Amino acid sequence: MILRSHLVRTFVNHAVTVLCGLMVLLALFPLGSLLWLVVSKGVPGLTFAFFTSLPTPVGEAGGGVGNAILGTASMVALACLVGLPIGIGAGVFLAERGDHAFGRTVRFTAEVFSGVPSIVIGIVAYGLVVLPMRRFSGLAGGLALALLMIPSLARTTEELVRLVPVSLREASLALGIAQWKTSLRIVLRTAAGGLLTAALLAIARAAGETAPLLFTALNNQYWNFRPDQPTASLTVQIFNYAISPYEDWHQKAWSAALVLLLLVGLLNLAARYALRKSAAGVRT
Amino acid sequence: MTAPPKVKVEKLQAYFGNRHVLRDVTIDVPPLSITSVIGPSGCGKSTFLRCLNRMHELVPGARSEGRVLLDGENLYERGVDPVHLRRRVGMVFQRPNPFPTMSIYDNVAAGLKLNGFRGDLDETVERCLIQAALWEEVKDRLRHSALSLSGGQQQRLCIARALAVEPEVLLMDEPASALDPVATAKIEELMHELKERYTIVIVTHNMQQAARVSDHTAFFYLGELVETGPTEKIFTNPDEQRTEDYVTGKFG
Numbered sequence: 001m002i003l004r005s006h007l008v009r010t011f012v013n014h015a016v017t018v019l020c021g022l023m024v025l026l027a028l029f030p031l032g033s034l035l036w037l038v039v040s041k042g043v044p045g046l047t048f049a050f051f052t053s054l055p056t057p058v059g060e061a062g063g064g065v066g067n068a069i070l071g072t073a074s075m076v077a078l079a080c081l082v083g084l085p086i087g088i089g090a091g092v093f094l095a096e097r098g099d100h101a102f103g104r105t106v107r108f109t110a111e112v113f114s115g116v117p118s119i120v121i122g123i124v125a126y127g128l129v130v131l132p133m134r135r136f137s138g139l140a141g142g143l144a145l146a147l148l149m150i151p152s153l154a155r156t157t158e159e160l161v162r163l164v165p166v167s168l169r170e171a172s173l174a175l176g177i178a179q180w181k182t183s184l185r186i187v188l189r190t191a192a193g194g195l196l197t198a199a200l201l202a203i204a205r206a207a208g209e210t211a212p213l214l215f216t217a218l219n220n221q222y223w224n225f226r227p228d229q230p231t232a233s234l235t236v237q238i239f240n241y242a243i244s245p246y247e248d249w250h251q252k253a254w255s256a257a258l259v260l261l262l263l264v265g266l267l268n269l270a271a272r273y274a275l276r277k278s279a280a281g282v283r284t
Numbered sequence: 285m286t287a288p289p290k291v292k293v294e295k296l297q298a299y300f301g302n303r304h305v306l307r308d309v310t311i312d313v314p315p316l317s318i319t320s321v322i323g324p325s326g327c328g329k330s331t332f333l334r335c336l337n338r339m340h341e342l343v344p345g346a347r348s349e350g351r352v353l354l355d356g357e358n359l360y361e362r363g364v365d366p367v368h369l370r371r372r373v374g375m376v377f378q379r380p381n382p383f384p385t386m387s388i389y390d391n392v393a394a395g396l397k398l399n400g401f402r403g404d405l406d407e408t409v410e411r412c413l414i415q416a417a418l419w420e421e422v423k424d425r426l427r428h429s430a431l432s433l434s435g436g437q438q439q440r441l442c443i444a445r446a447l448a449v450e451p452e453v454l455l456m457d458e459p460a461s462a463l464d465p466v467a468t469a470k471i472e473e474l475m476h477e478l479k480e481r482y483t484i485v486i487v488t489h490n491m492q493q494a495a496r497v498s499d500h501t502a503f504f505y506l507g508e509l510v511e512t513g514p515t516e517k518i519f520t521n522p523d524e525q526r527t528e529d530y531v532t533g534k535f536g
Contacts, residue, residue, distance in 0.1 A: 171382075172398075175398075178367045186398075192385065
């Protein structure tokens with residue numbers, strides 16, 4: 001009897017392990033095929049000029065997405081400038097002082113907003129920025145992306161800050177360090193690793209959005225260095241190329257998609273490297 | 285000799301919500317000495333300690349009444365800034381809690397740096413680590429993470445950190461309960477040296493420890509101060525039956 005139950009248990013152990021492994025493969029399959037598809041279809045169109053030159057009309061050889069890279073980078077940078085301080089600040093507030101009616105309202109609002117479709121965020125930015133300014137602009141696009149980042153960033157920050165043990169807060173307060181300094185210099189610093197990941201996810205998501213840019217930043221075929229002008233972005237450029245009937249443009253859509261993937265990937269690696277560098281200042 | 289008490293507590297009450305956890309505590313803490321607070325779990329020892337630097341009120345729903353005088357000045361007076369008060373009354377916690385993202389050096393310097401101190405940090409850090417009897421062990425690796433230290437070393441680091449802001453009173457909440465006997469002995473030795481310059485109040489579960497290190501002992505039971513006096517008297521010839529029962533191990 002003992003032997004039999006042992007055999008059964010061993011069998012079940014193995015079966016469950018194999019099942020879990022299968023699930024992992026199943027989950028990785030779409031990811032792997034996505035990467036493979038983008039890389040294999042994108043690489044043929046990838047030249048150095050593709051990163052630096054302007055788009056060309058149909059049929060004309062060469063051309064690239066230089067202005068779209070610049071546009072995406074500048075709008076994401078603007079979104080970070082506005083969105084990161086507000087999102088992280090709101091998260092810290094919710095974690096440290098959010099246990100009353102106002103805090104609960106903010107938390108509920110953030111939760112609702114993080115579920116709002118991005119196209120709706122685009123409409124909001126259209127109403128808030130594009131209509132009063134009477135023109136599509138990179139400014140409107142960046143703000144739309146910031147609006148998109150803030151709610152989820154606030155909620156993630158709150159969770160991360162709540163994970164910091166009370167004992168550290170108390171250690172700081174007992175040294176006669178004021179509450180706000182404790183929050184910003186001790187608690188946030190302790191949560192920095194997680195916050196960086198959260199910020200990177202938010203940035204990657206913002207860089208990959210098309211819908212909020214469609215009627216805020218619109219698009220631009222030329223270099224643009226002014227925030228009050230329509231601005232090109234990789235995502236809208238990909239969209240335009242992909243829905244076109246031209247083979248040449250389809251190729252460019254794949255290549256532009258690969259560029260977007262590379263940029264987000266590089267940013268990720270760079271930030272992780274920077275964090276490890278700064279952590280290396282303190283050796284364990 | 286009757287030096288005026290460093291800390292004078294008068295009719296102190298403390299609550300967590302509706303729970304009345306400290307009742308009518310009145311006690312004097314003499315300067316430059318060690319006062320230990322003993323009593324069974326849940327008797328209000330830690331709460332009492334946390335009322336002395338106004339850490340108690342940080343817990344949601346917690347409040348207190350009564351007066352706590354530091355050099356004759358009521359800490360609970362309107363207009364007293366608890367942040368400034370806590371620089372005069374430092375605290376060491378039950379579990380070592382160094383700042384995990386900071387180096388050994390930065391841990392000691394944290395209280396000064398974040399309070400806008402402009403002076404010789406190096407000198408202060410060295411002095412505090414020497415006072416905390418840790419300097420010899422860490423002087424060659426000040427830039428290493430505080431987490432690279434052993435538990436006992438971490439606790440001495442926390443003591444050095446507390447000393448850096450130059451408090452007058454040092455509160456210790458079971459500072460050795462998470463440490464092994466060797467590390468505990470080091471902390472106790474250290475306390476003997478520290479009382480030359482600081483007034484120390486220590487909460488402890490360990491009655492031998494209280495008998496070994498302290499000059500005065502206060503026995504708390506069910507939120508009340510049962511008896512206080514010179515340590516020798518409390519342990520050998522207490523006035524109260526409950527004190528005698530506790531120190532001889534009949535209950536608790």
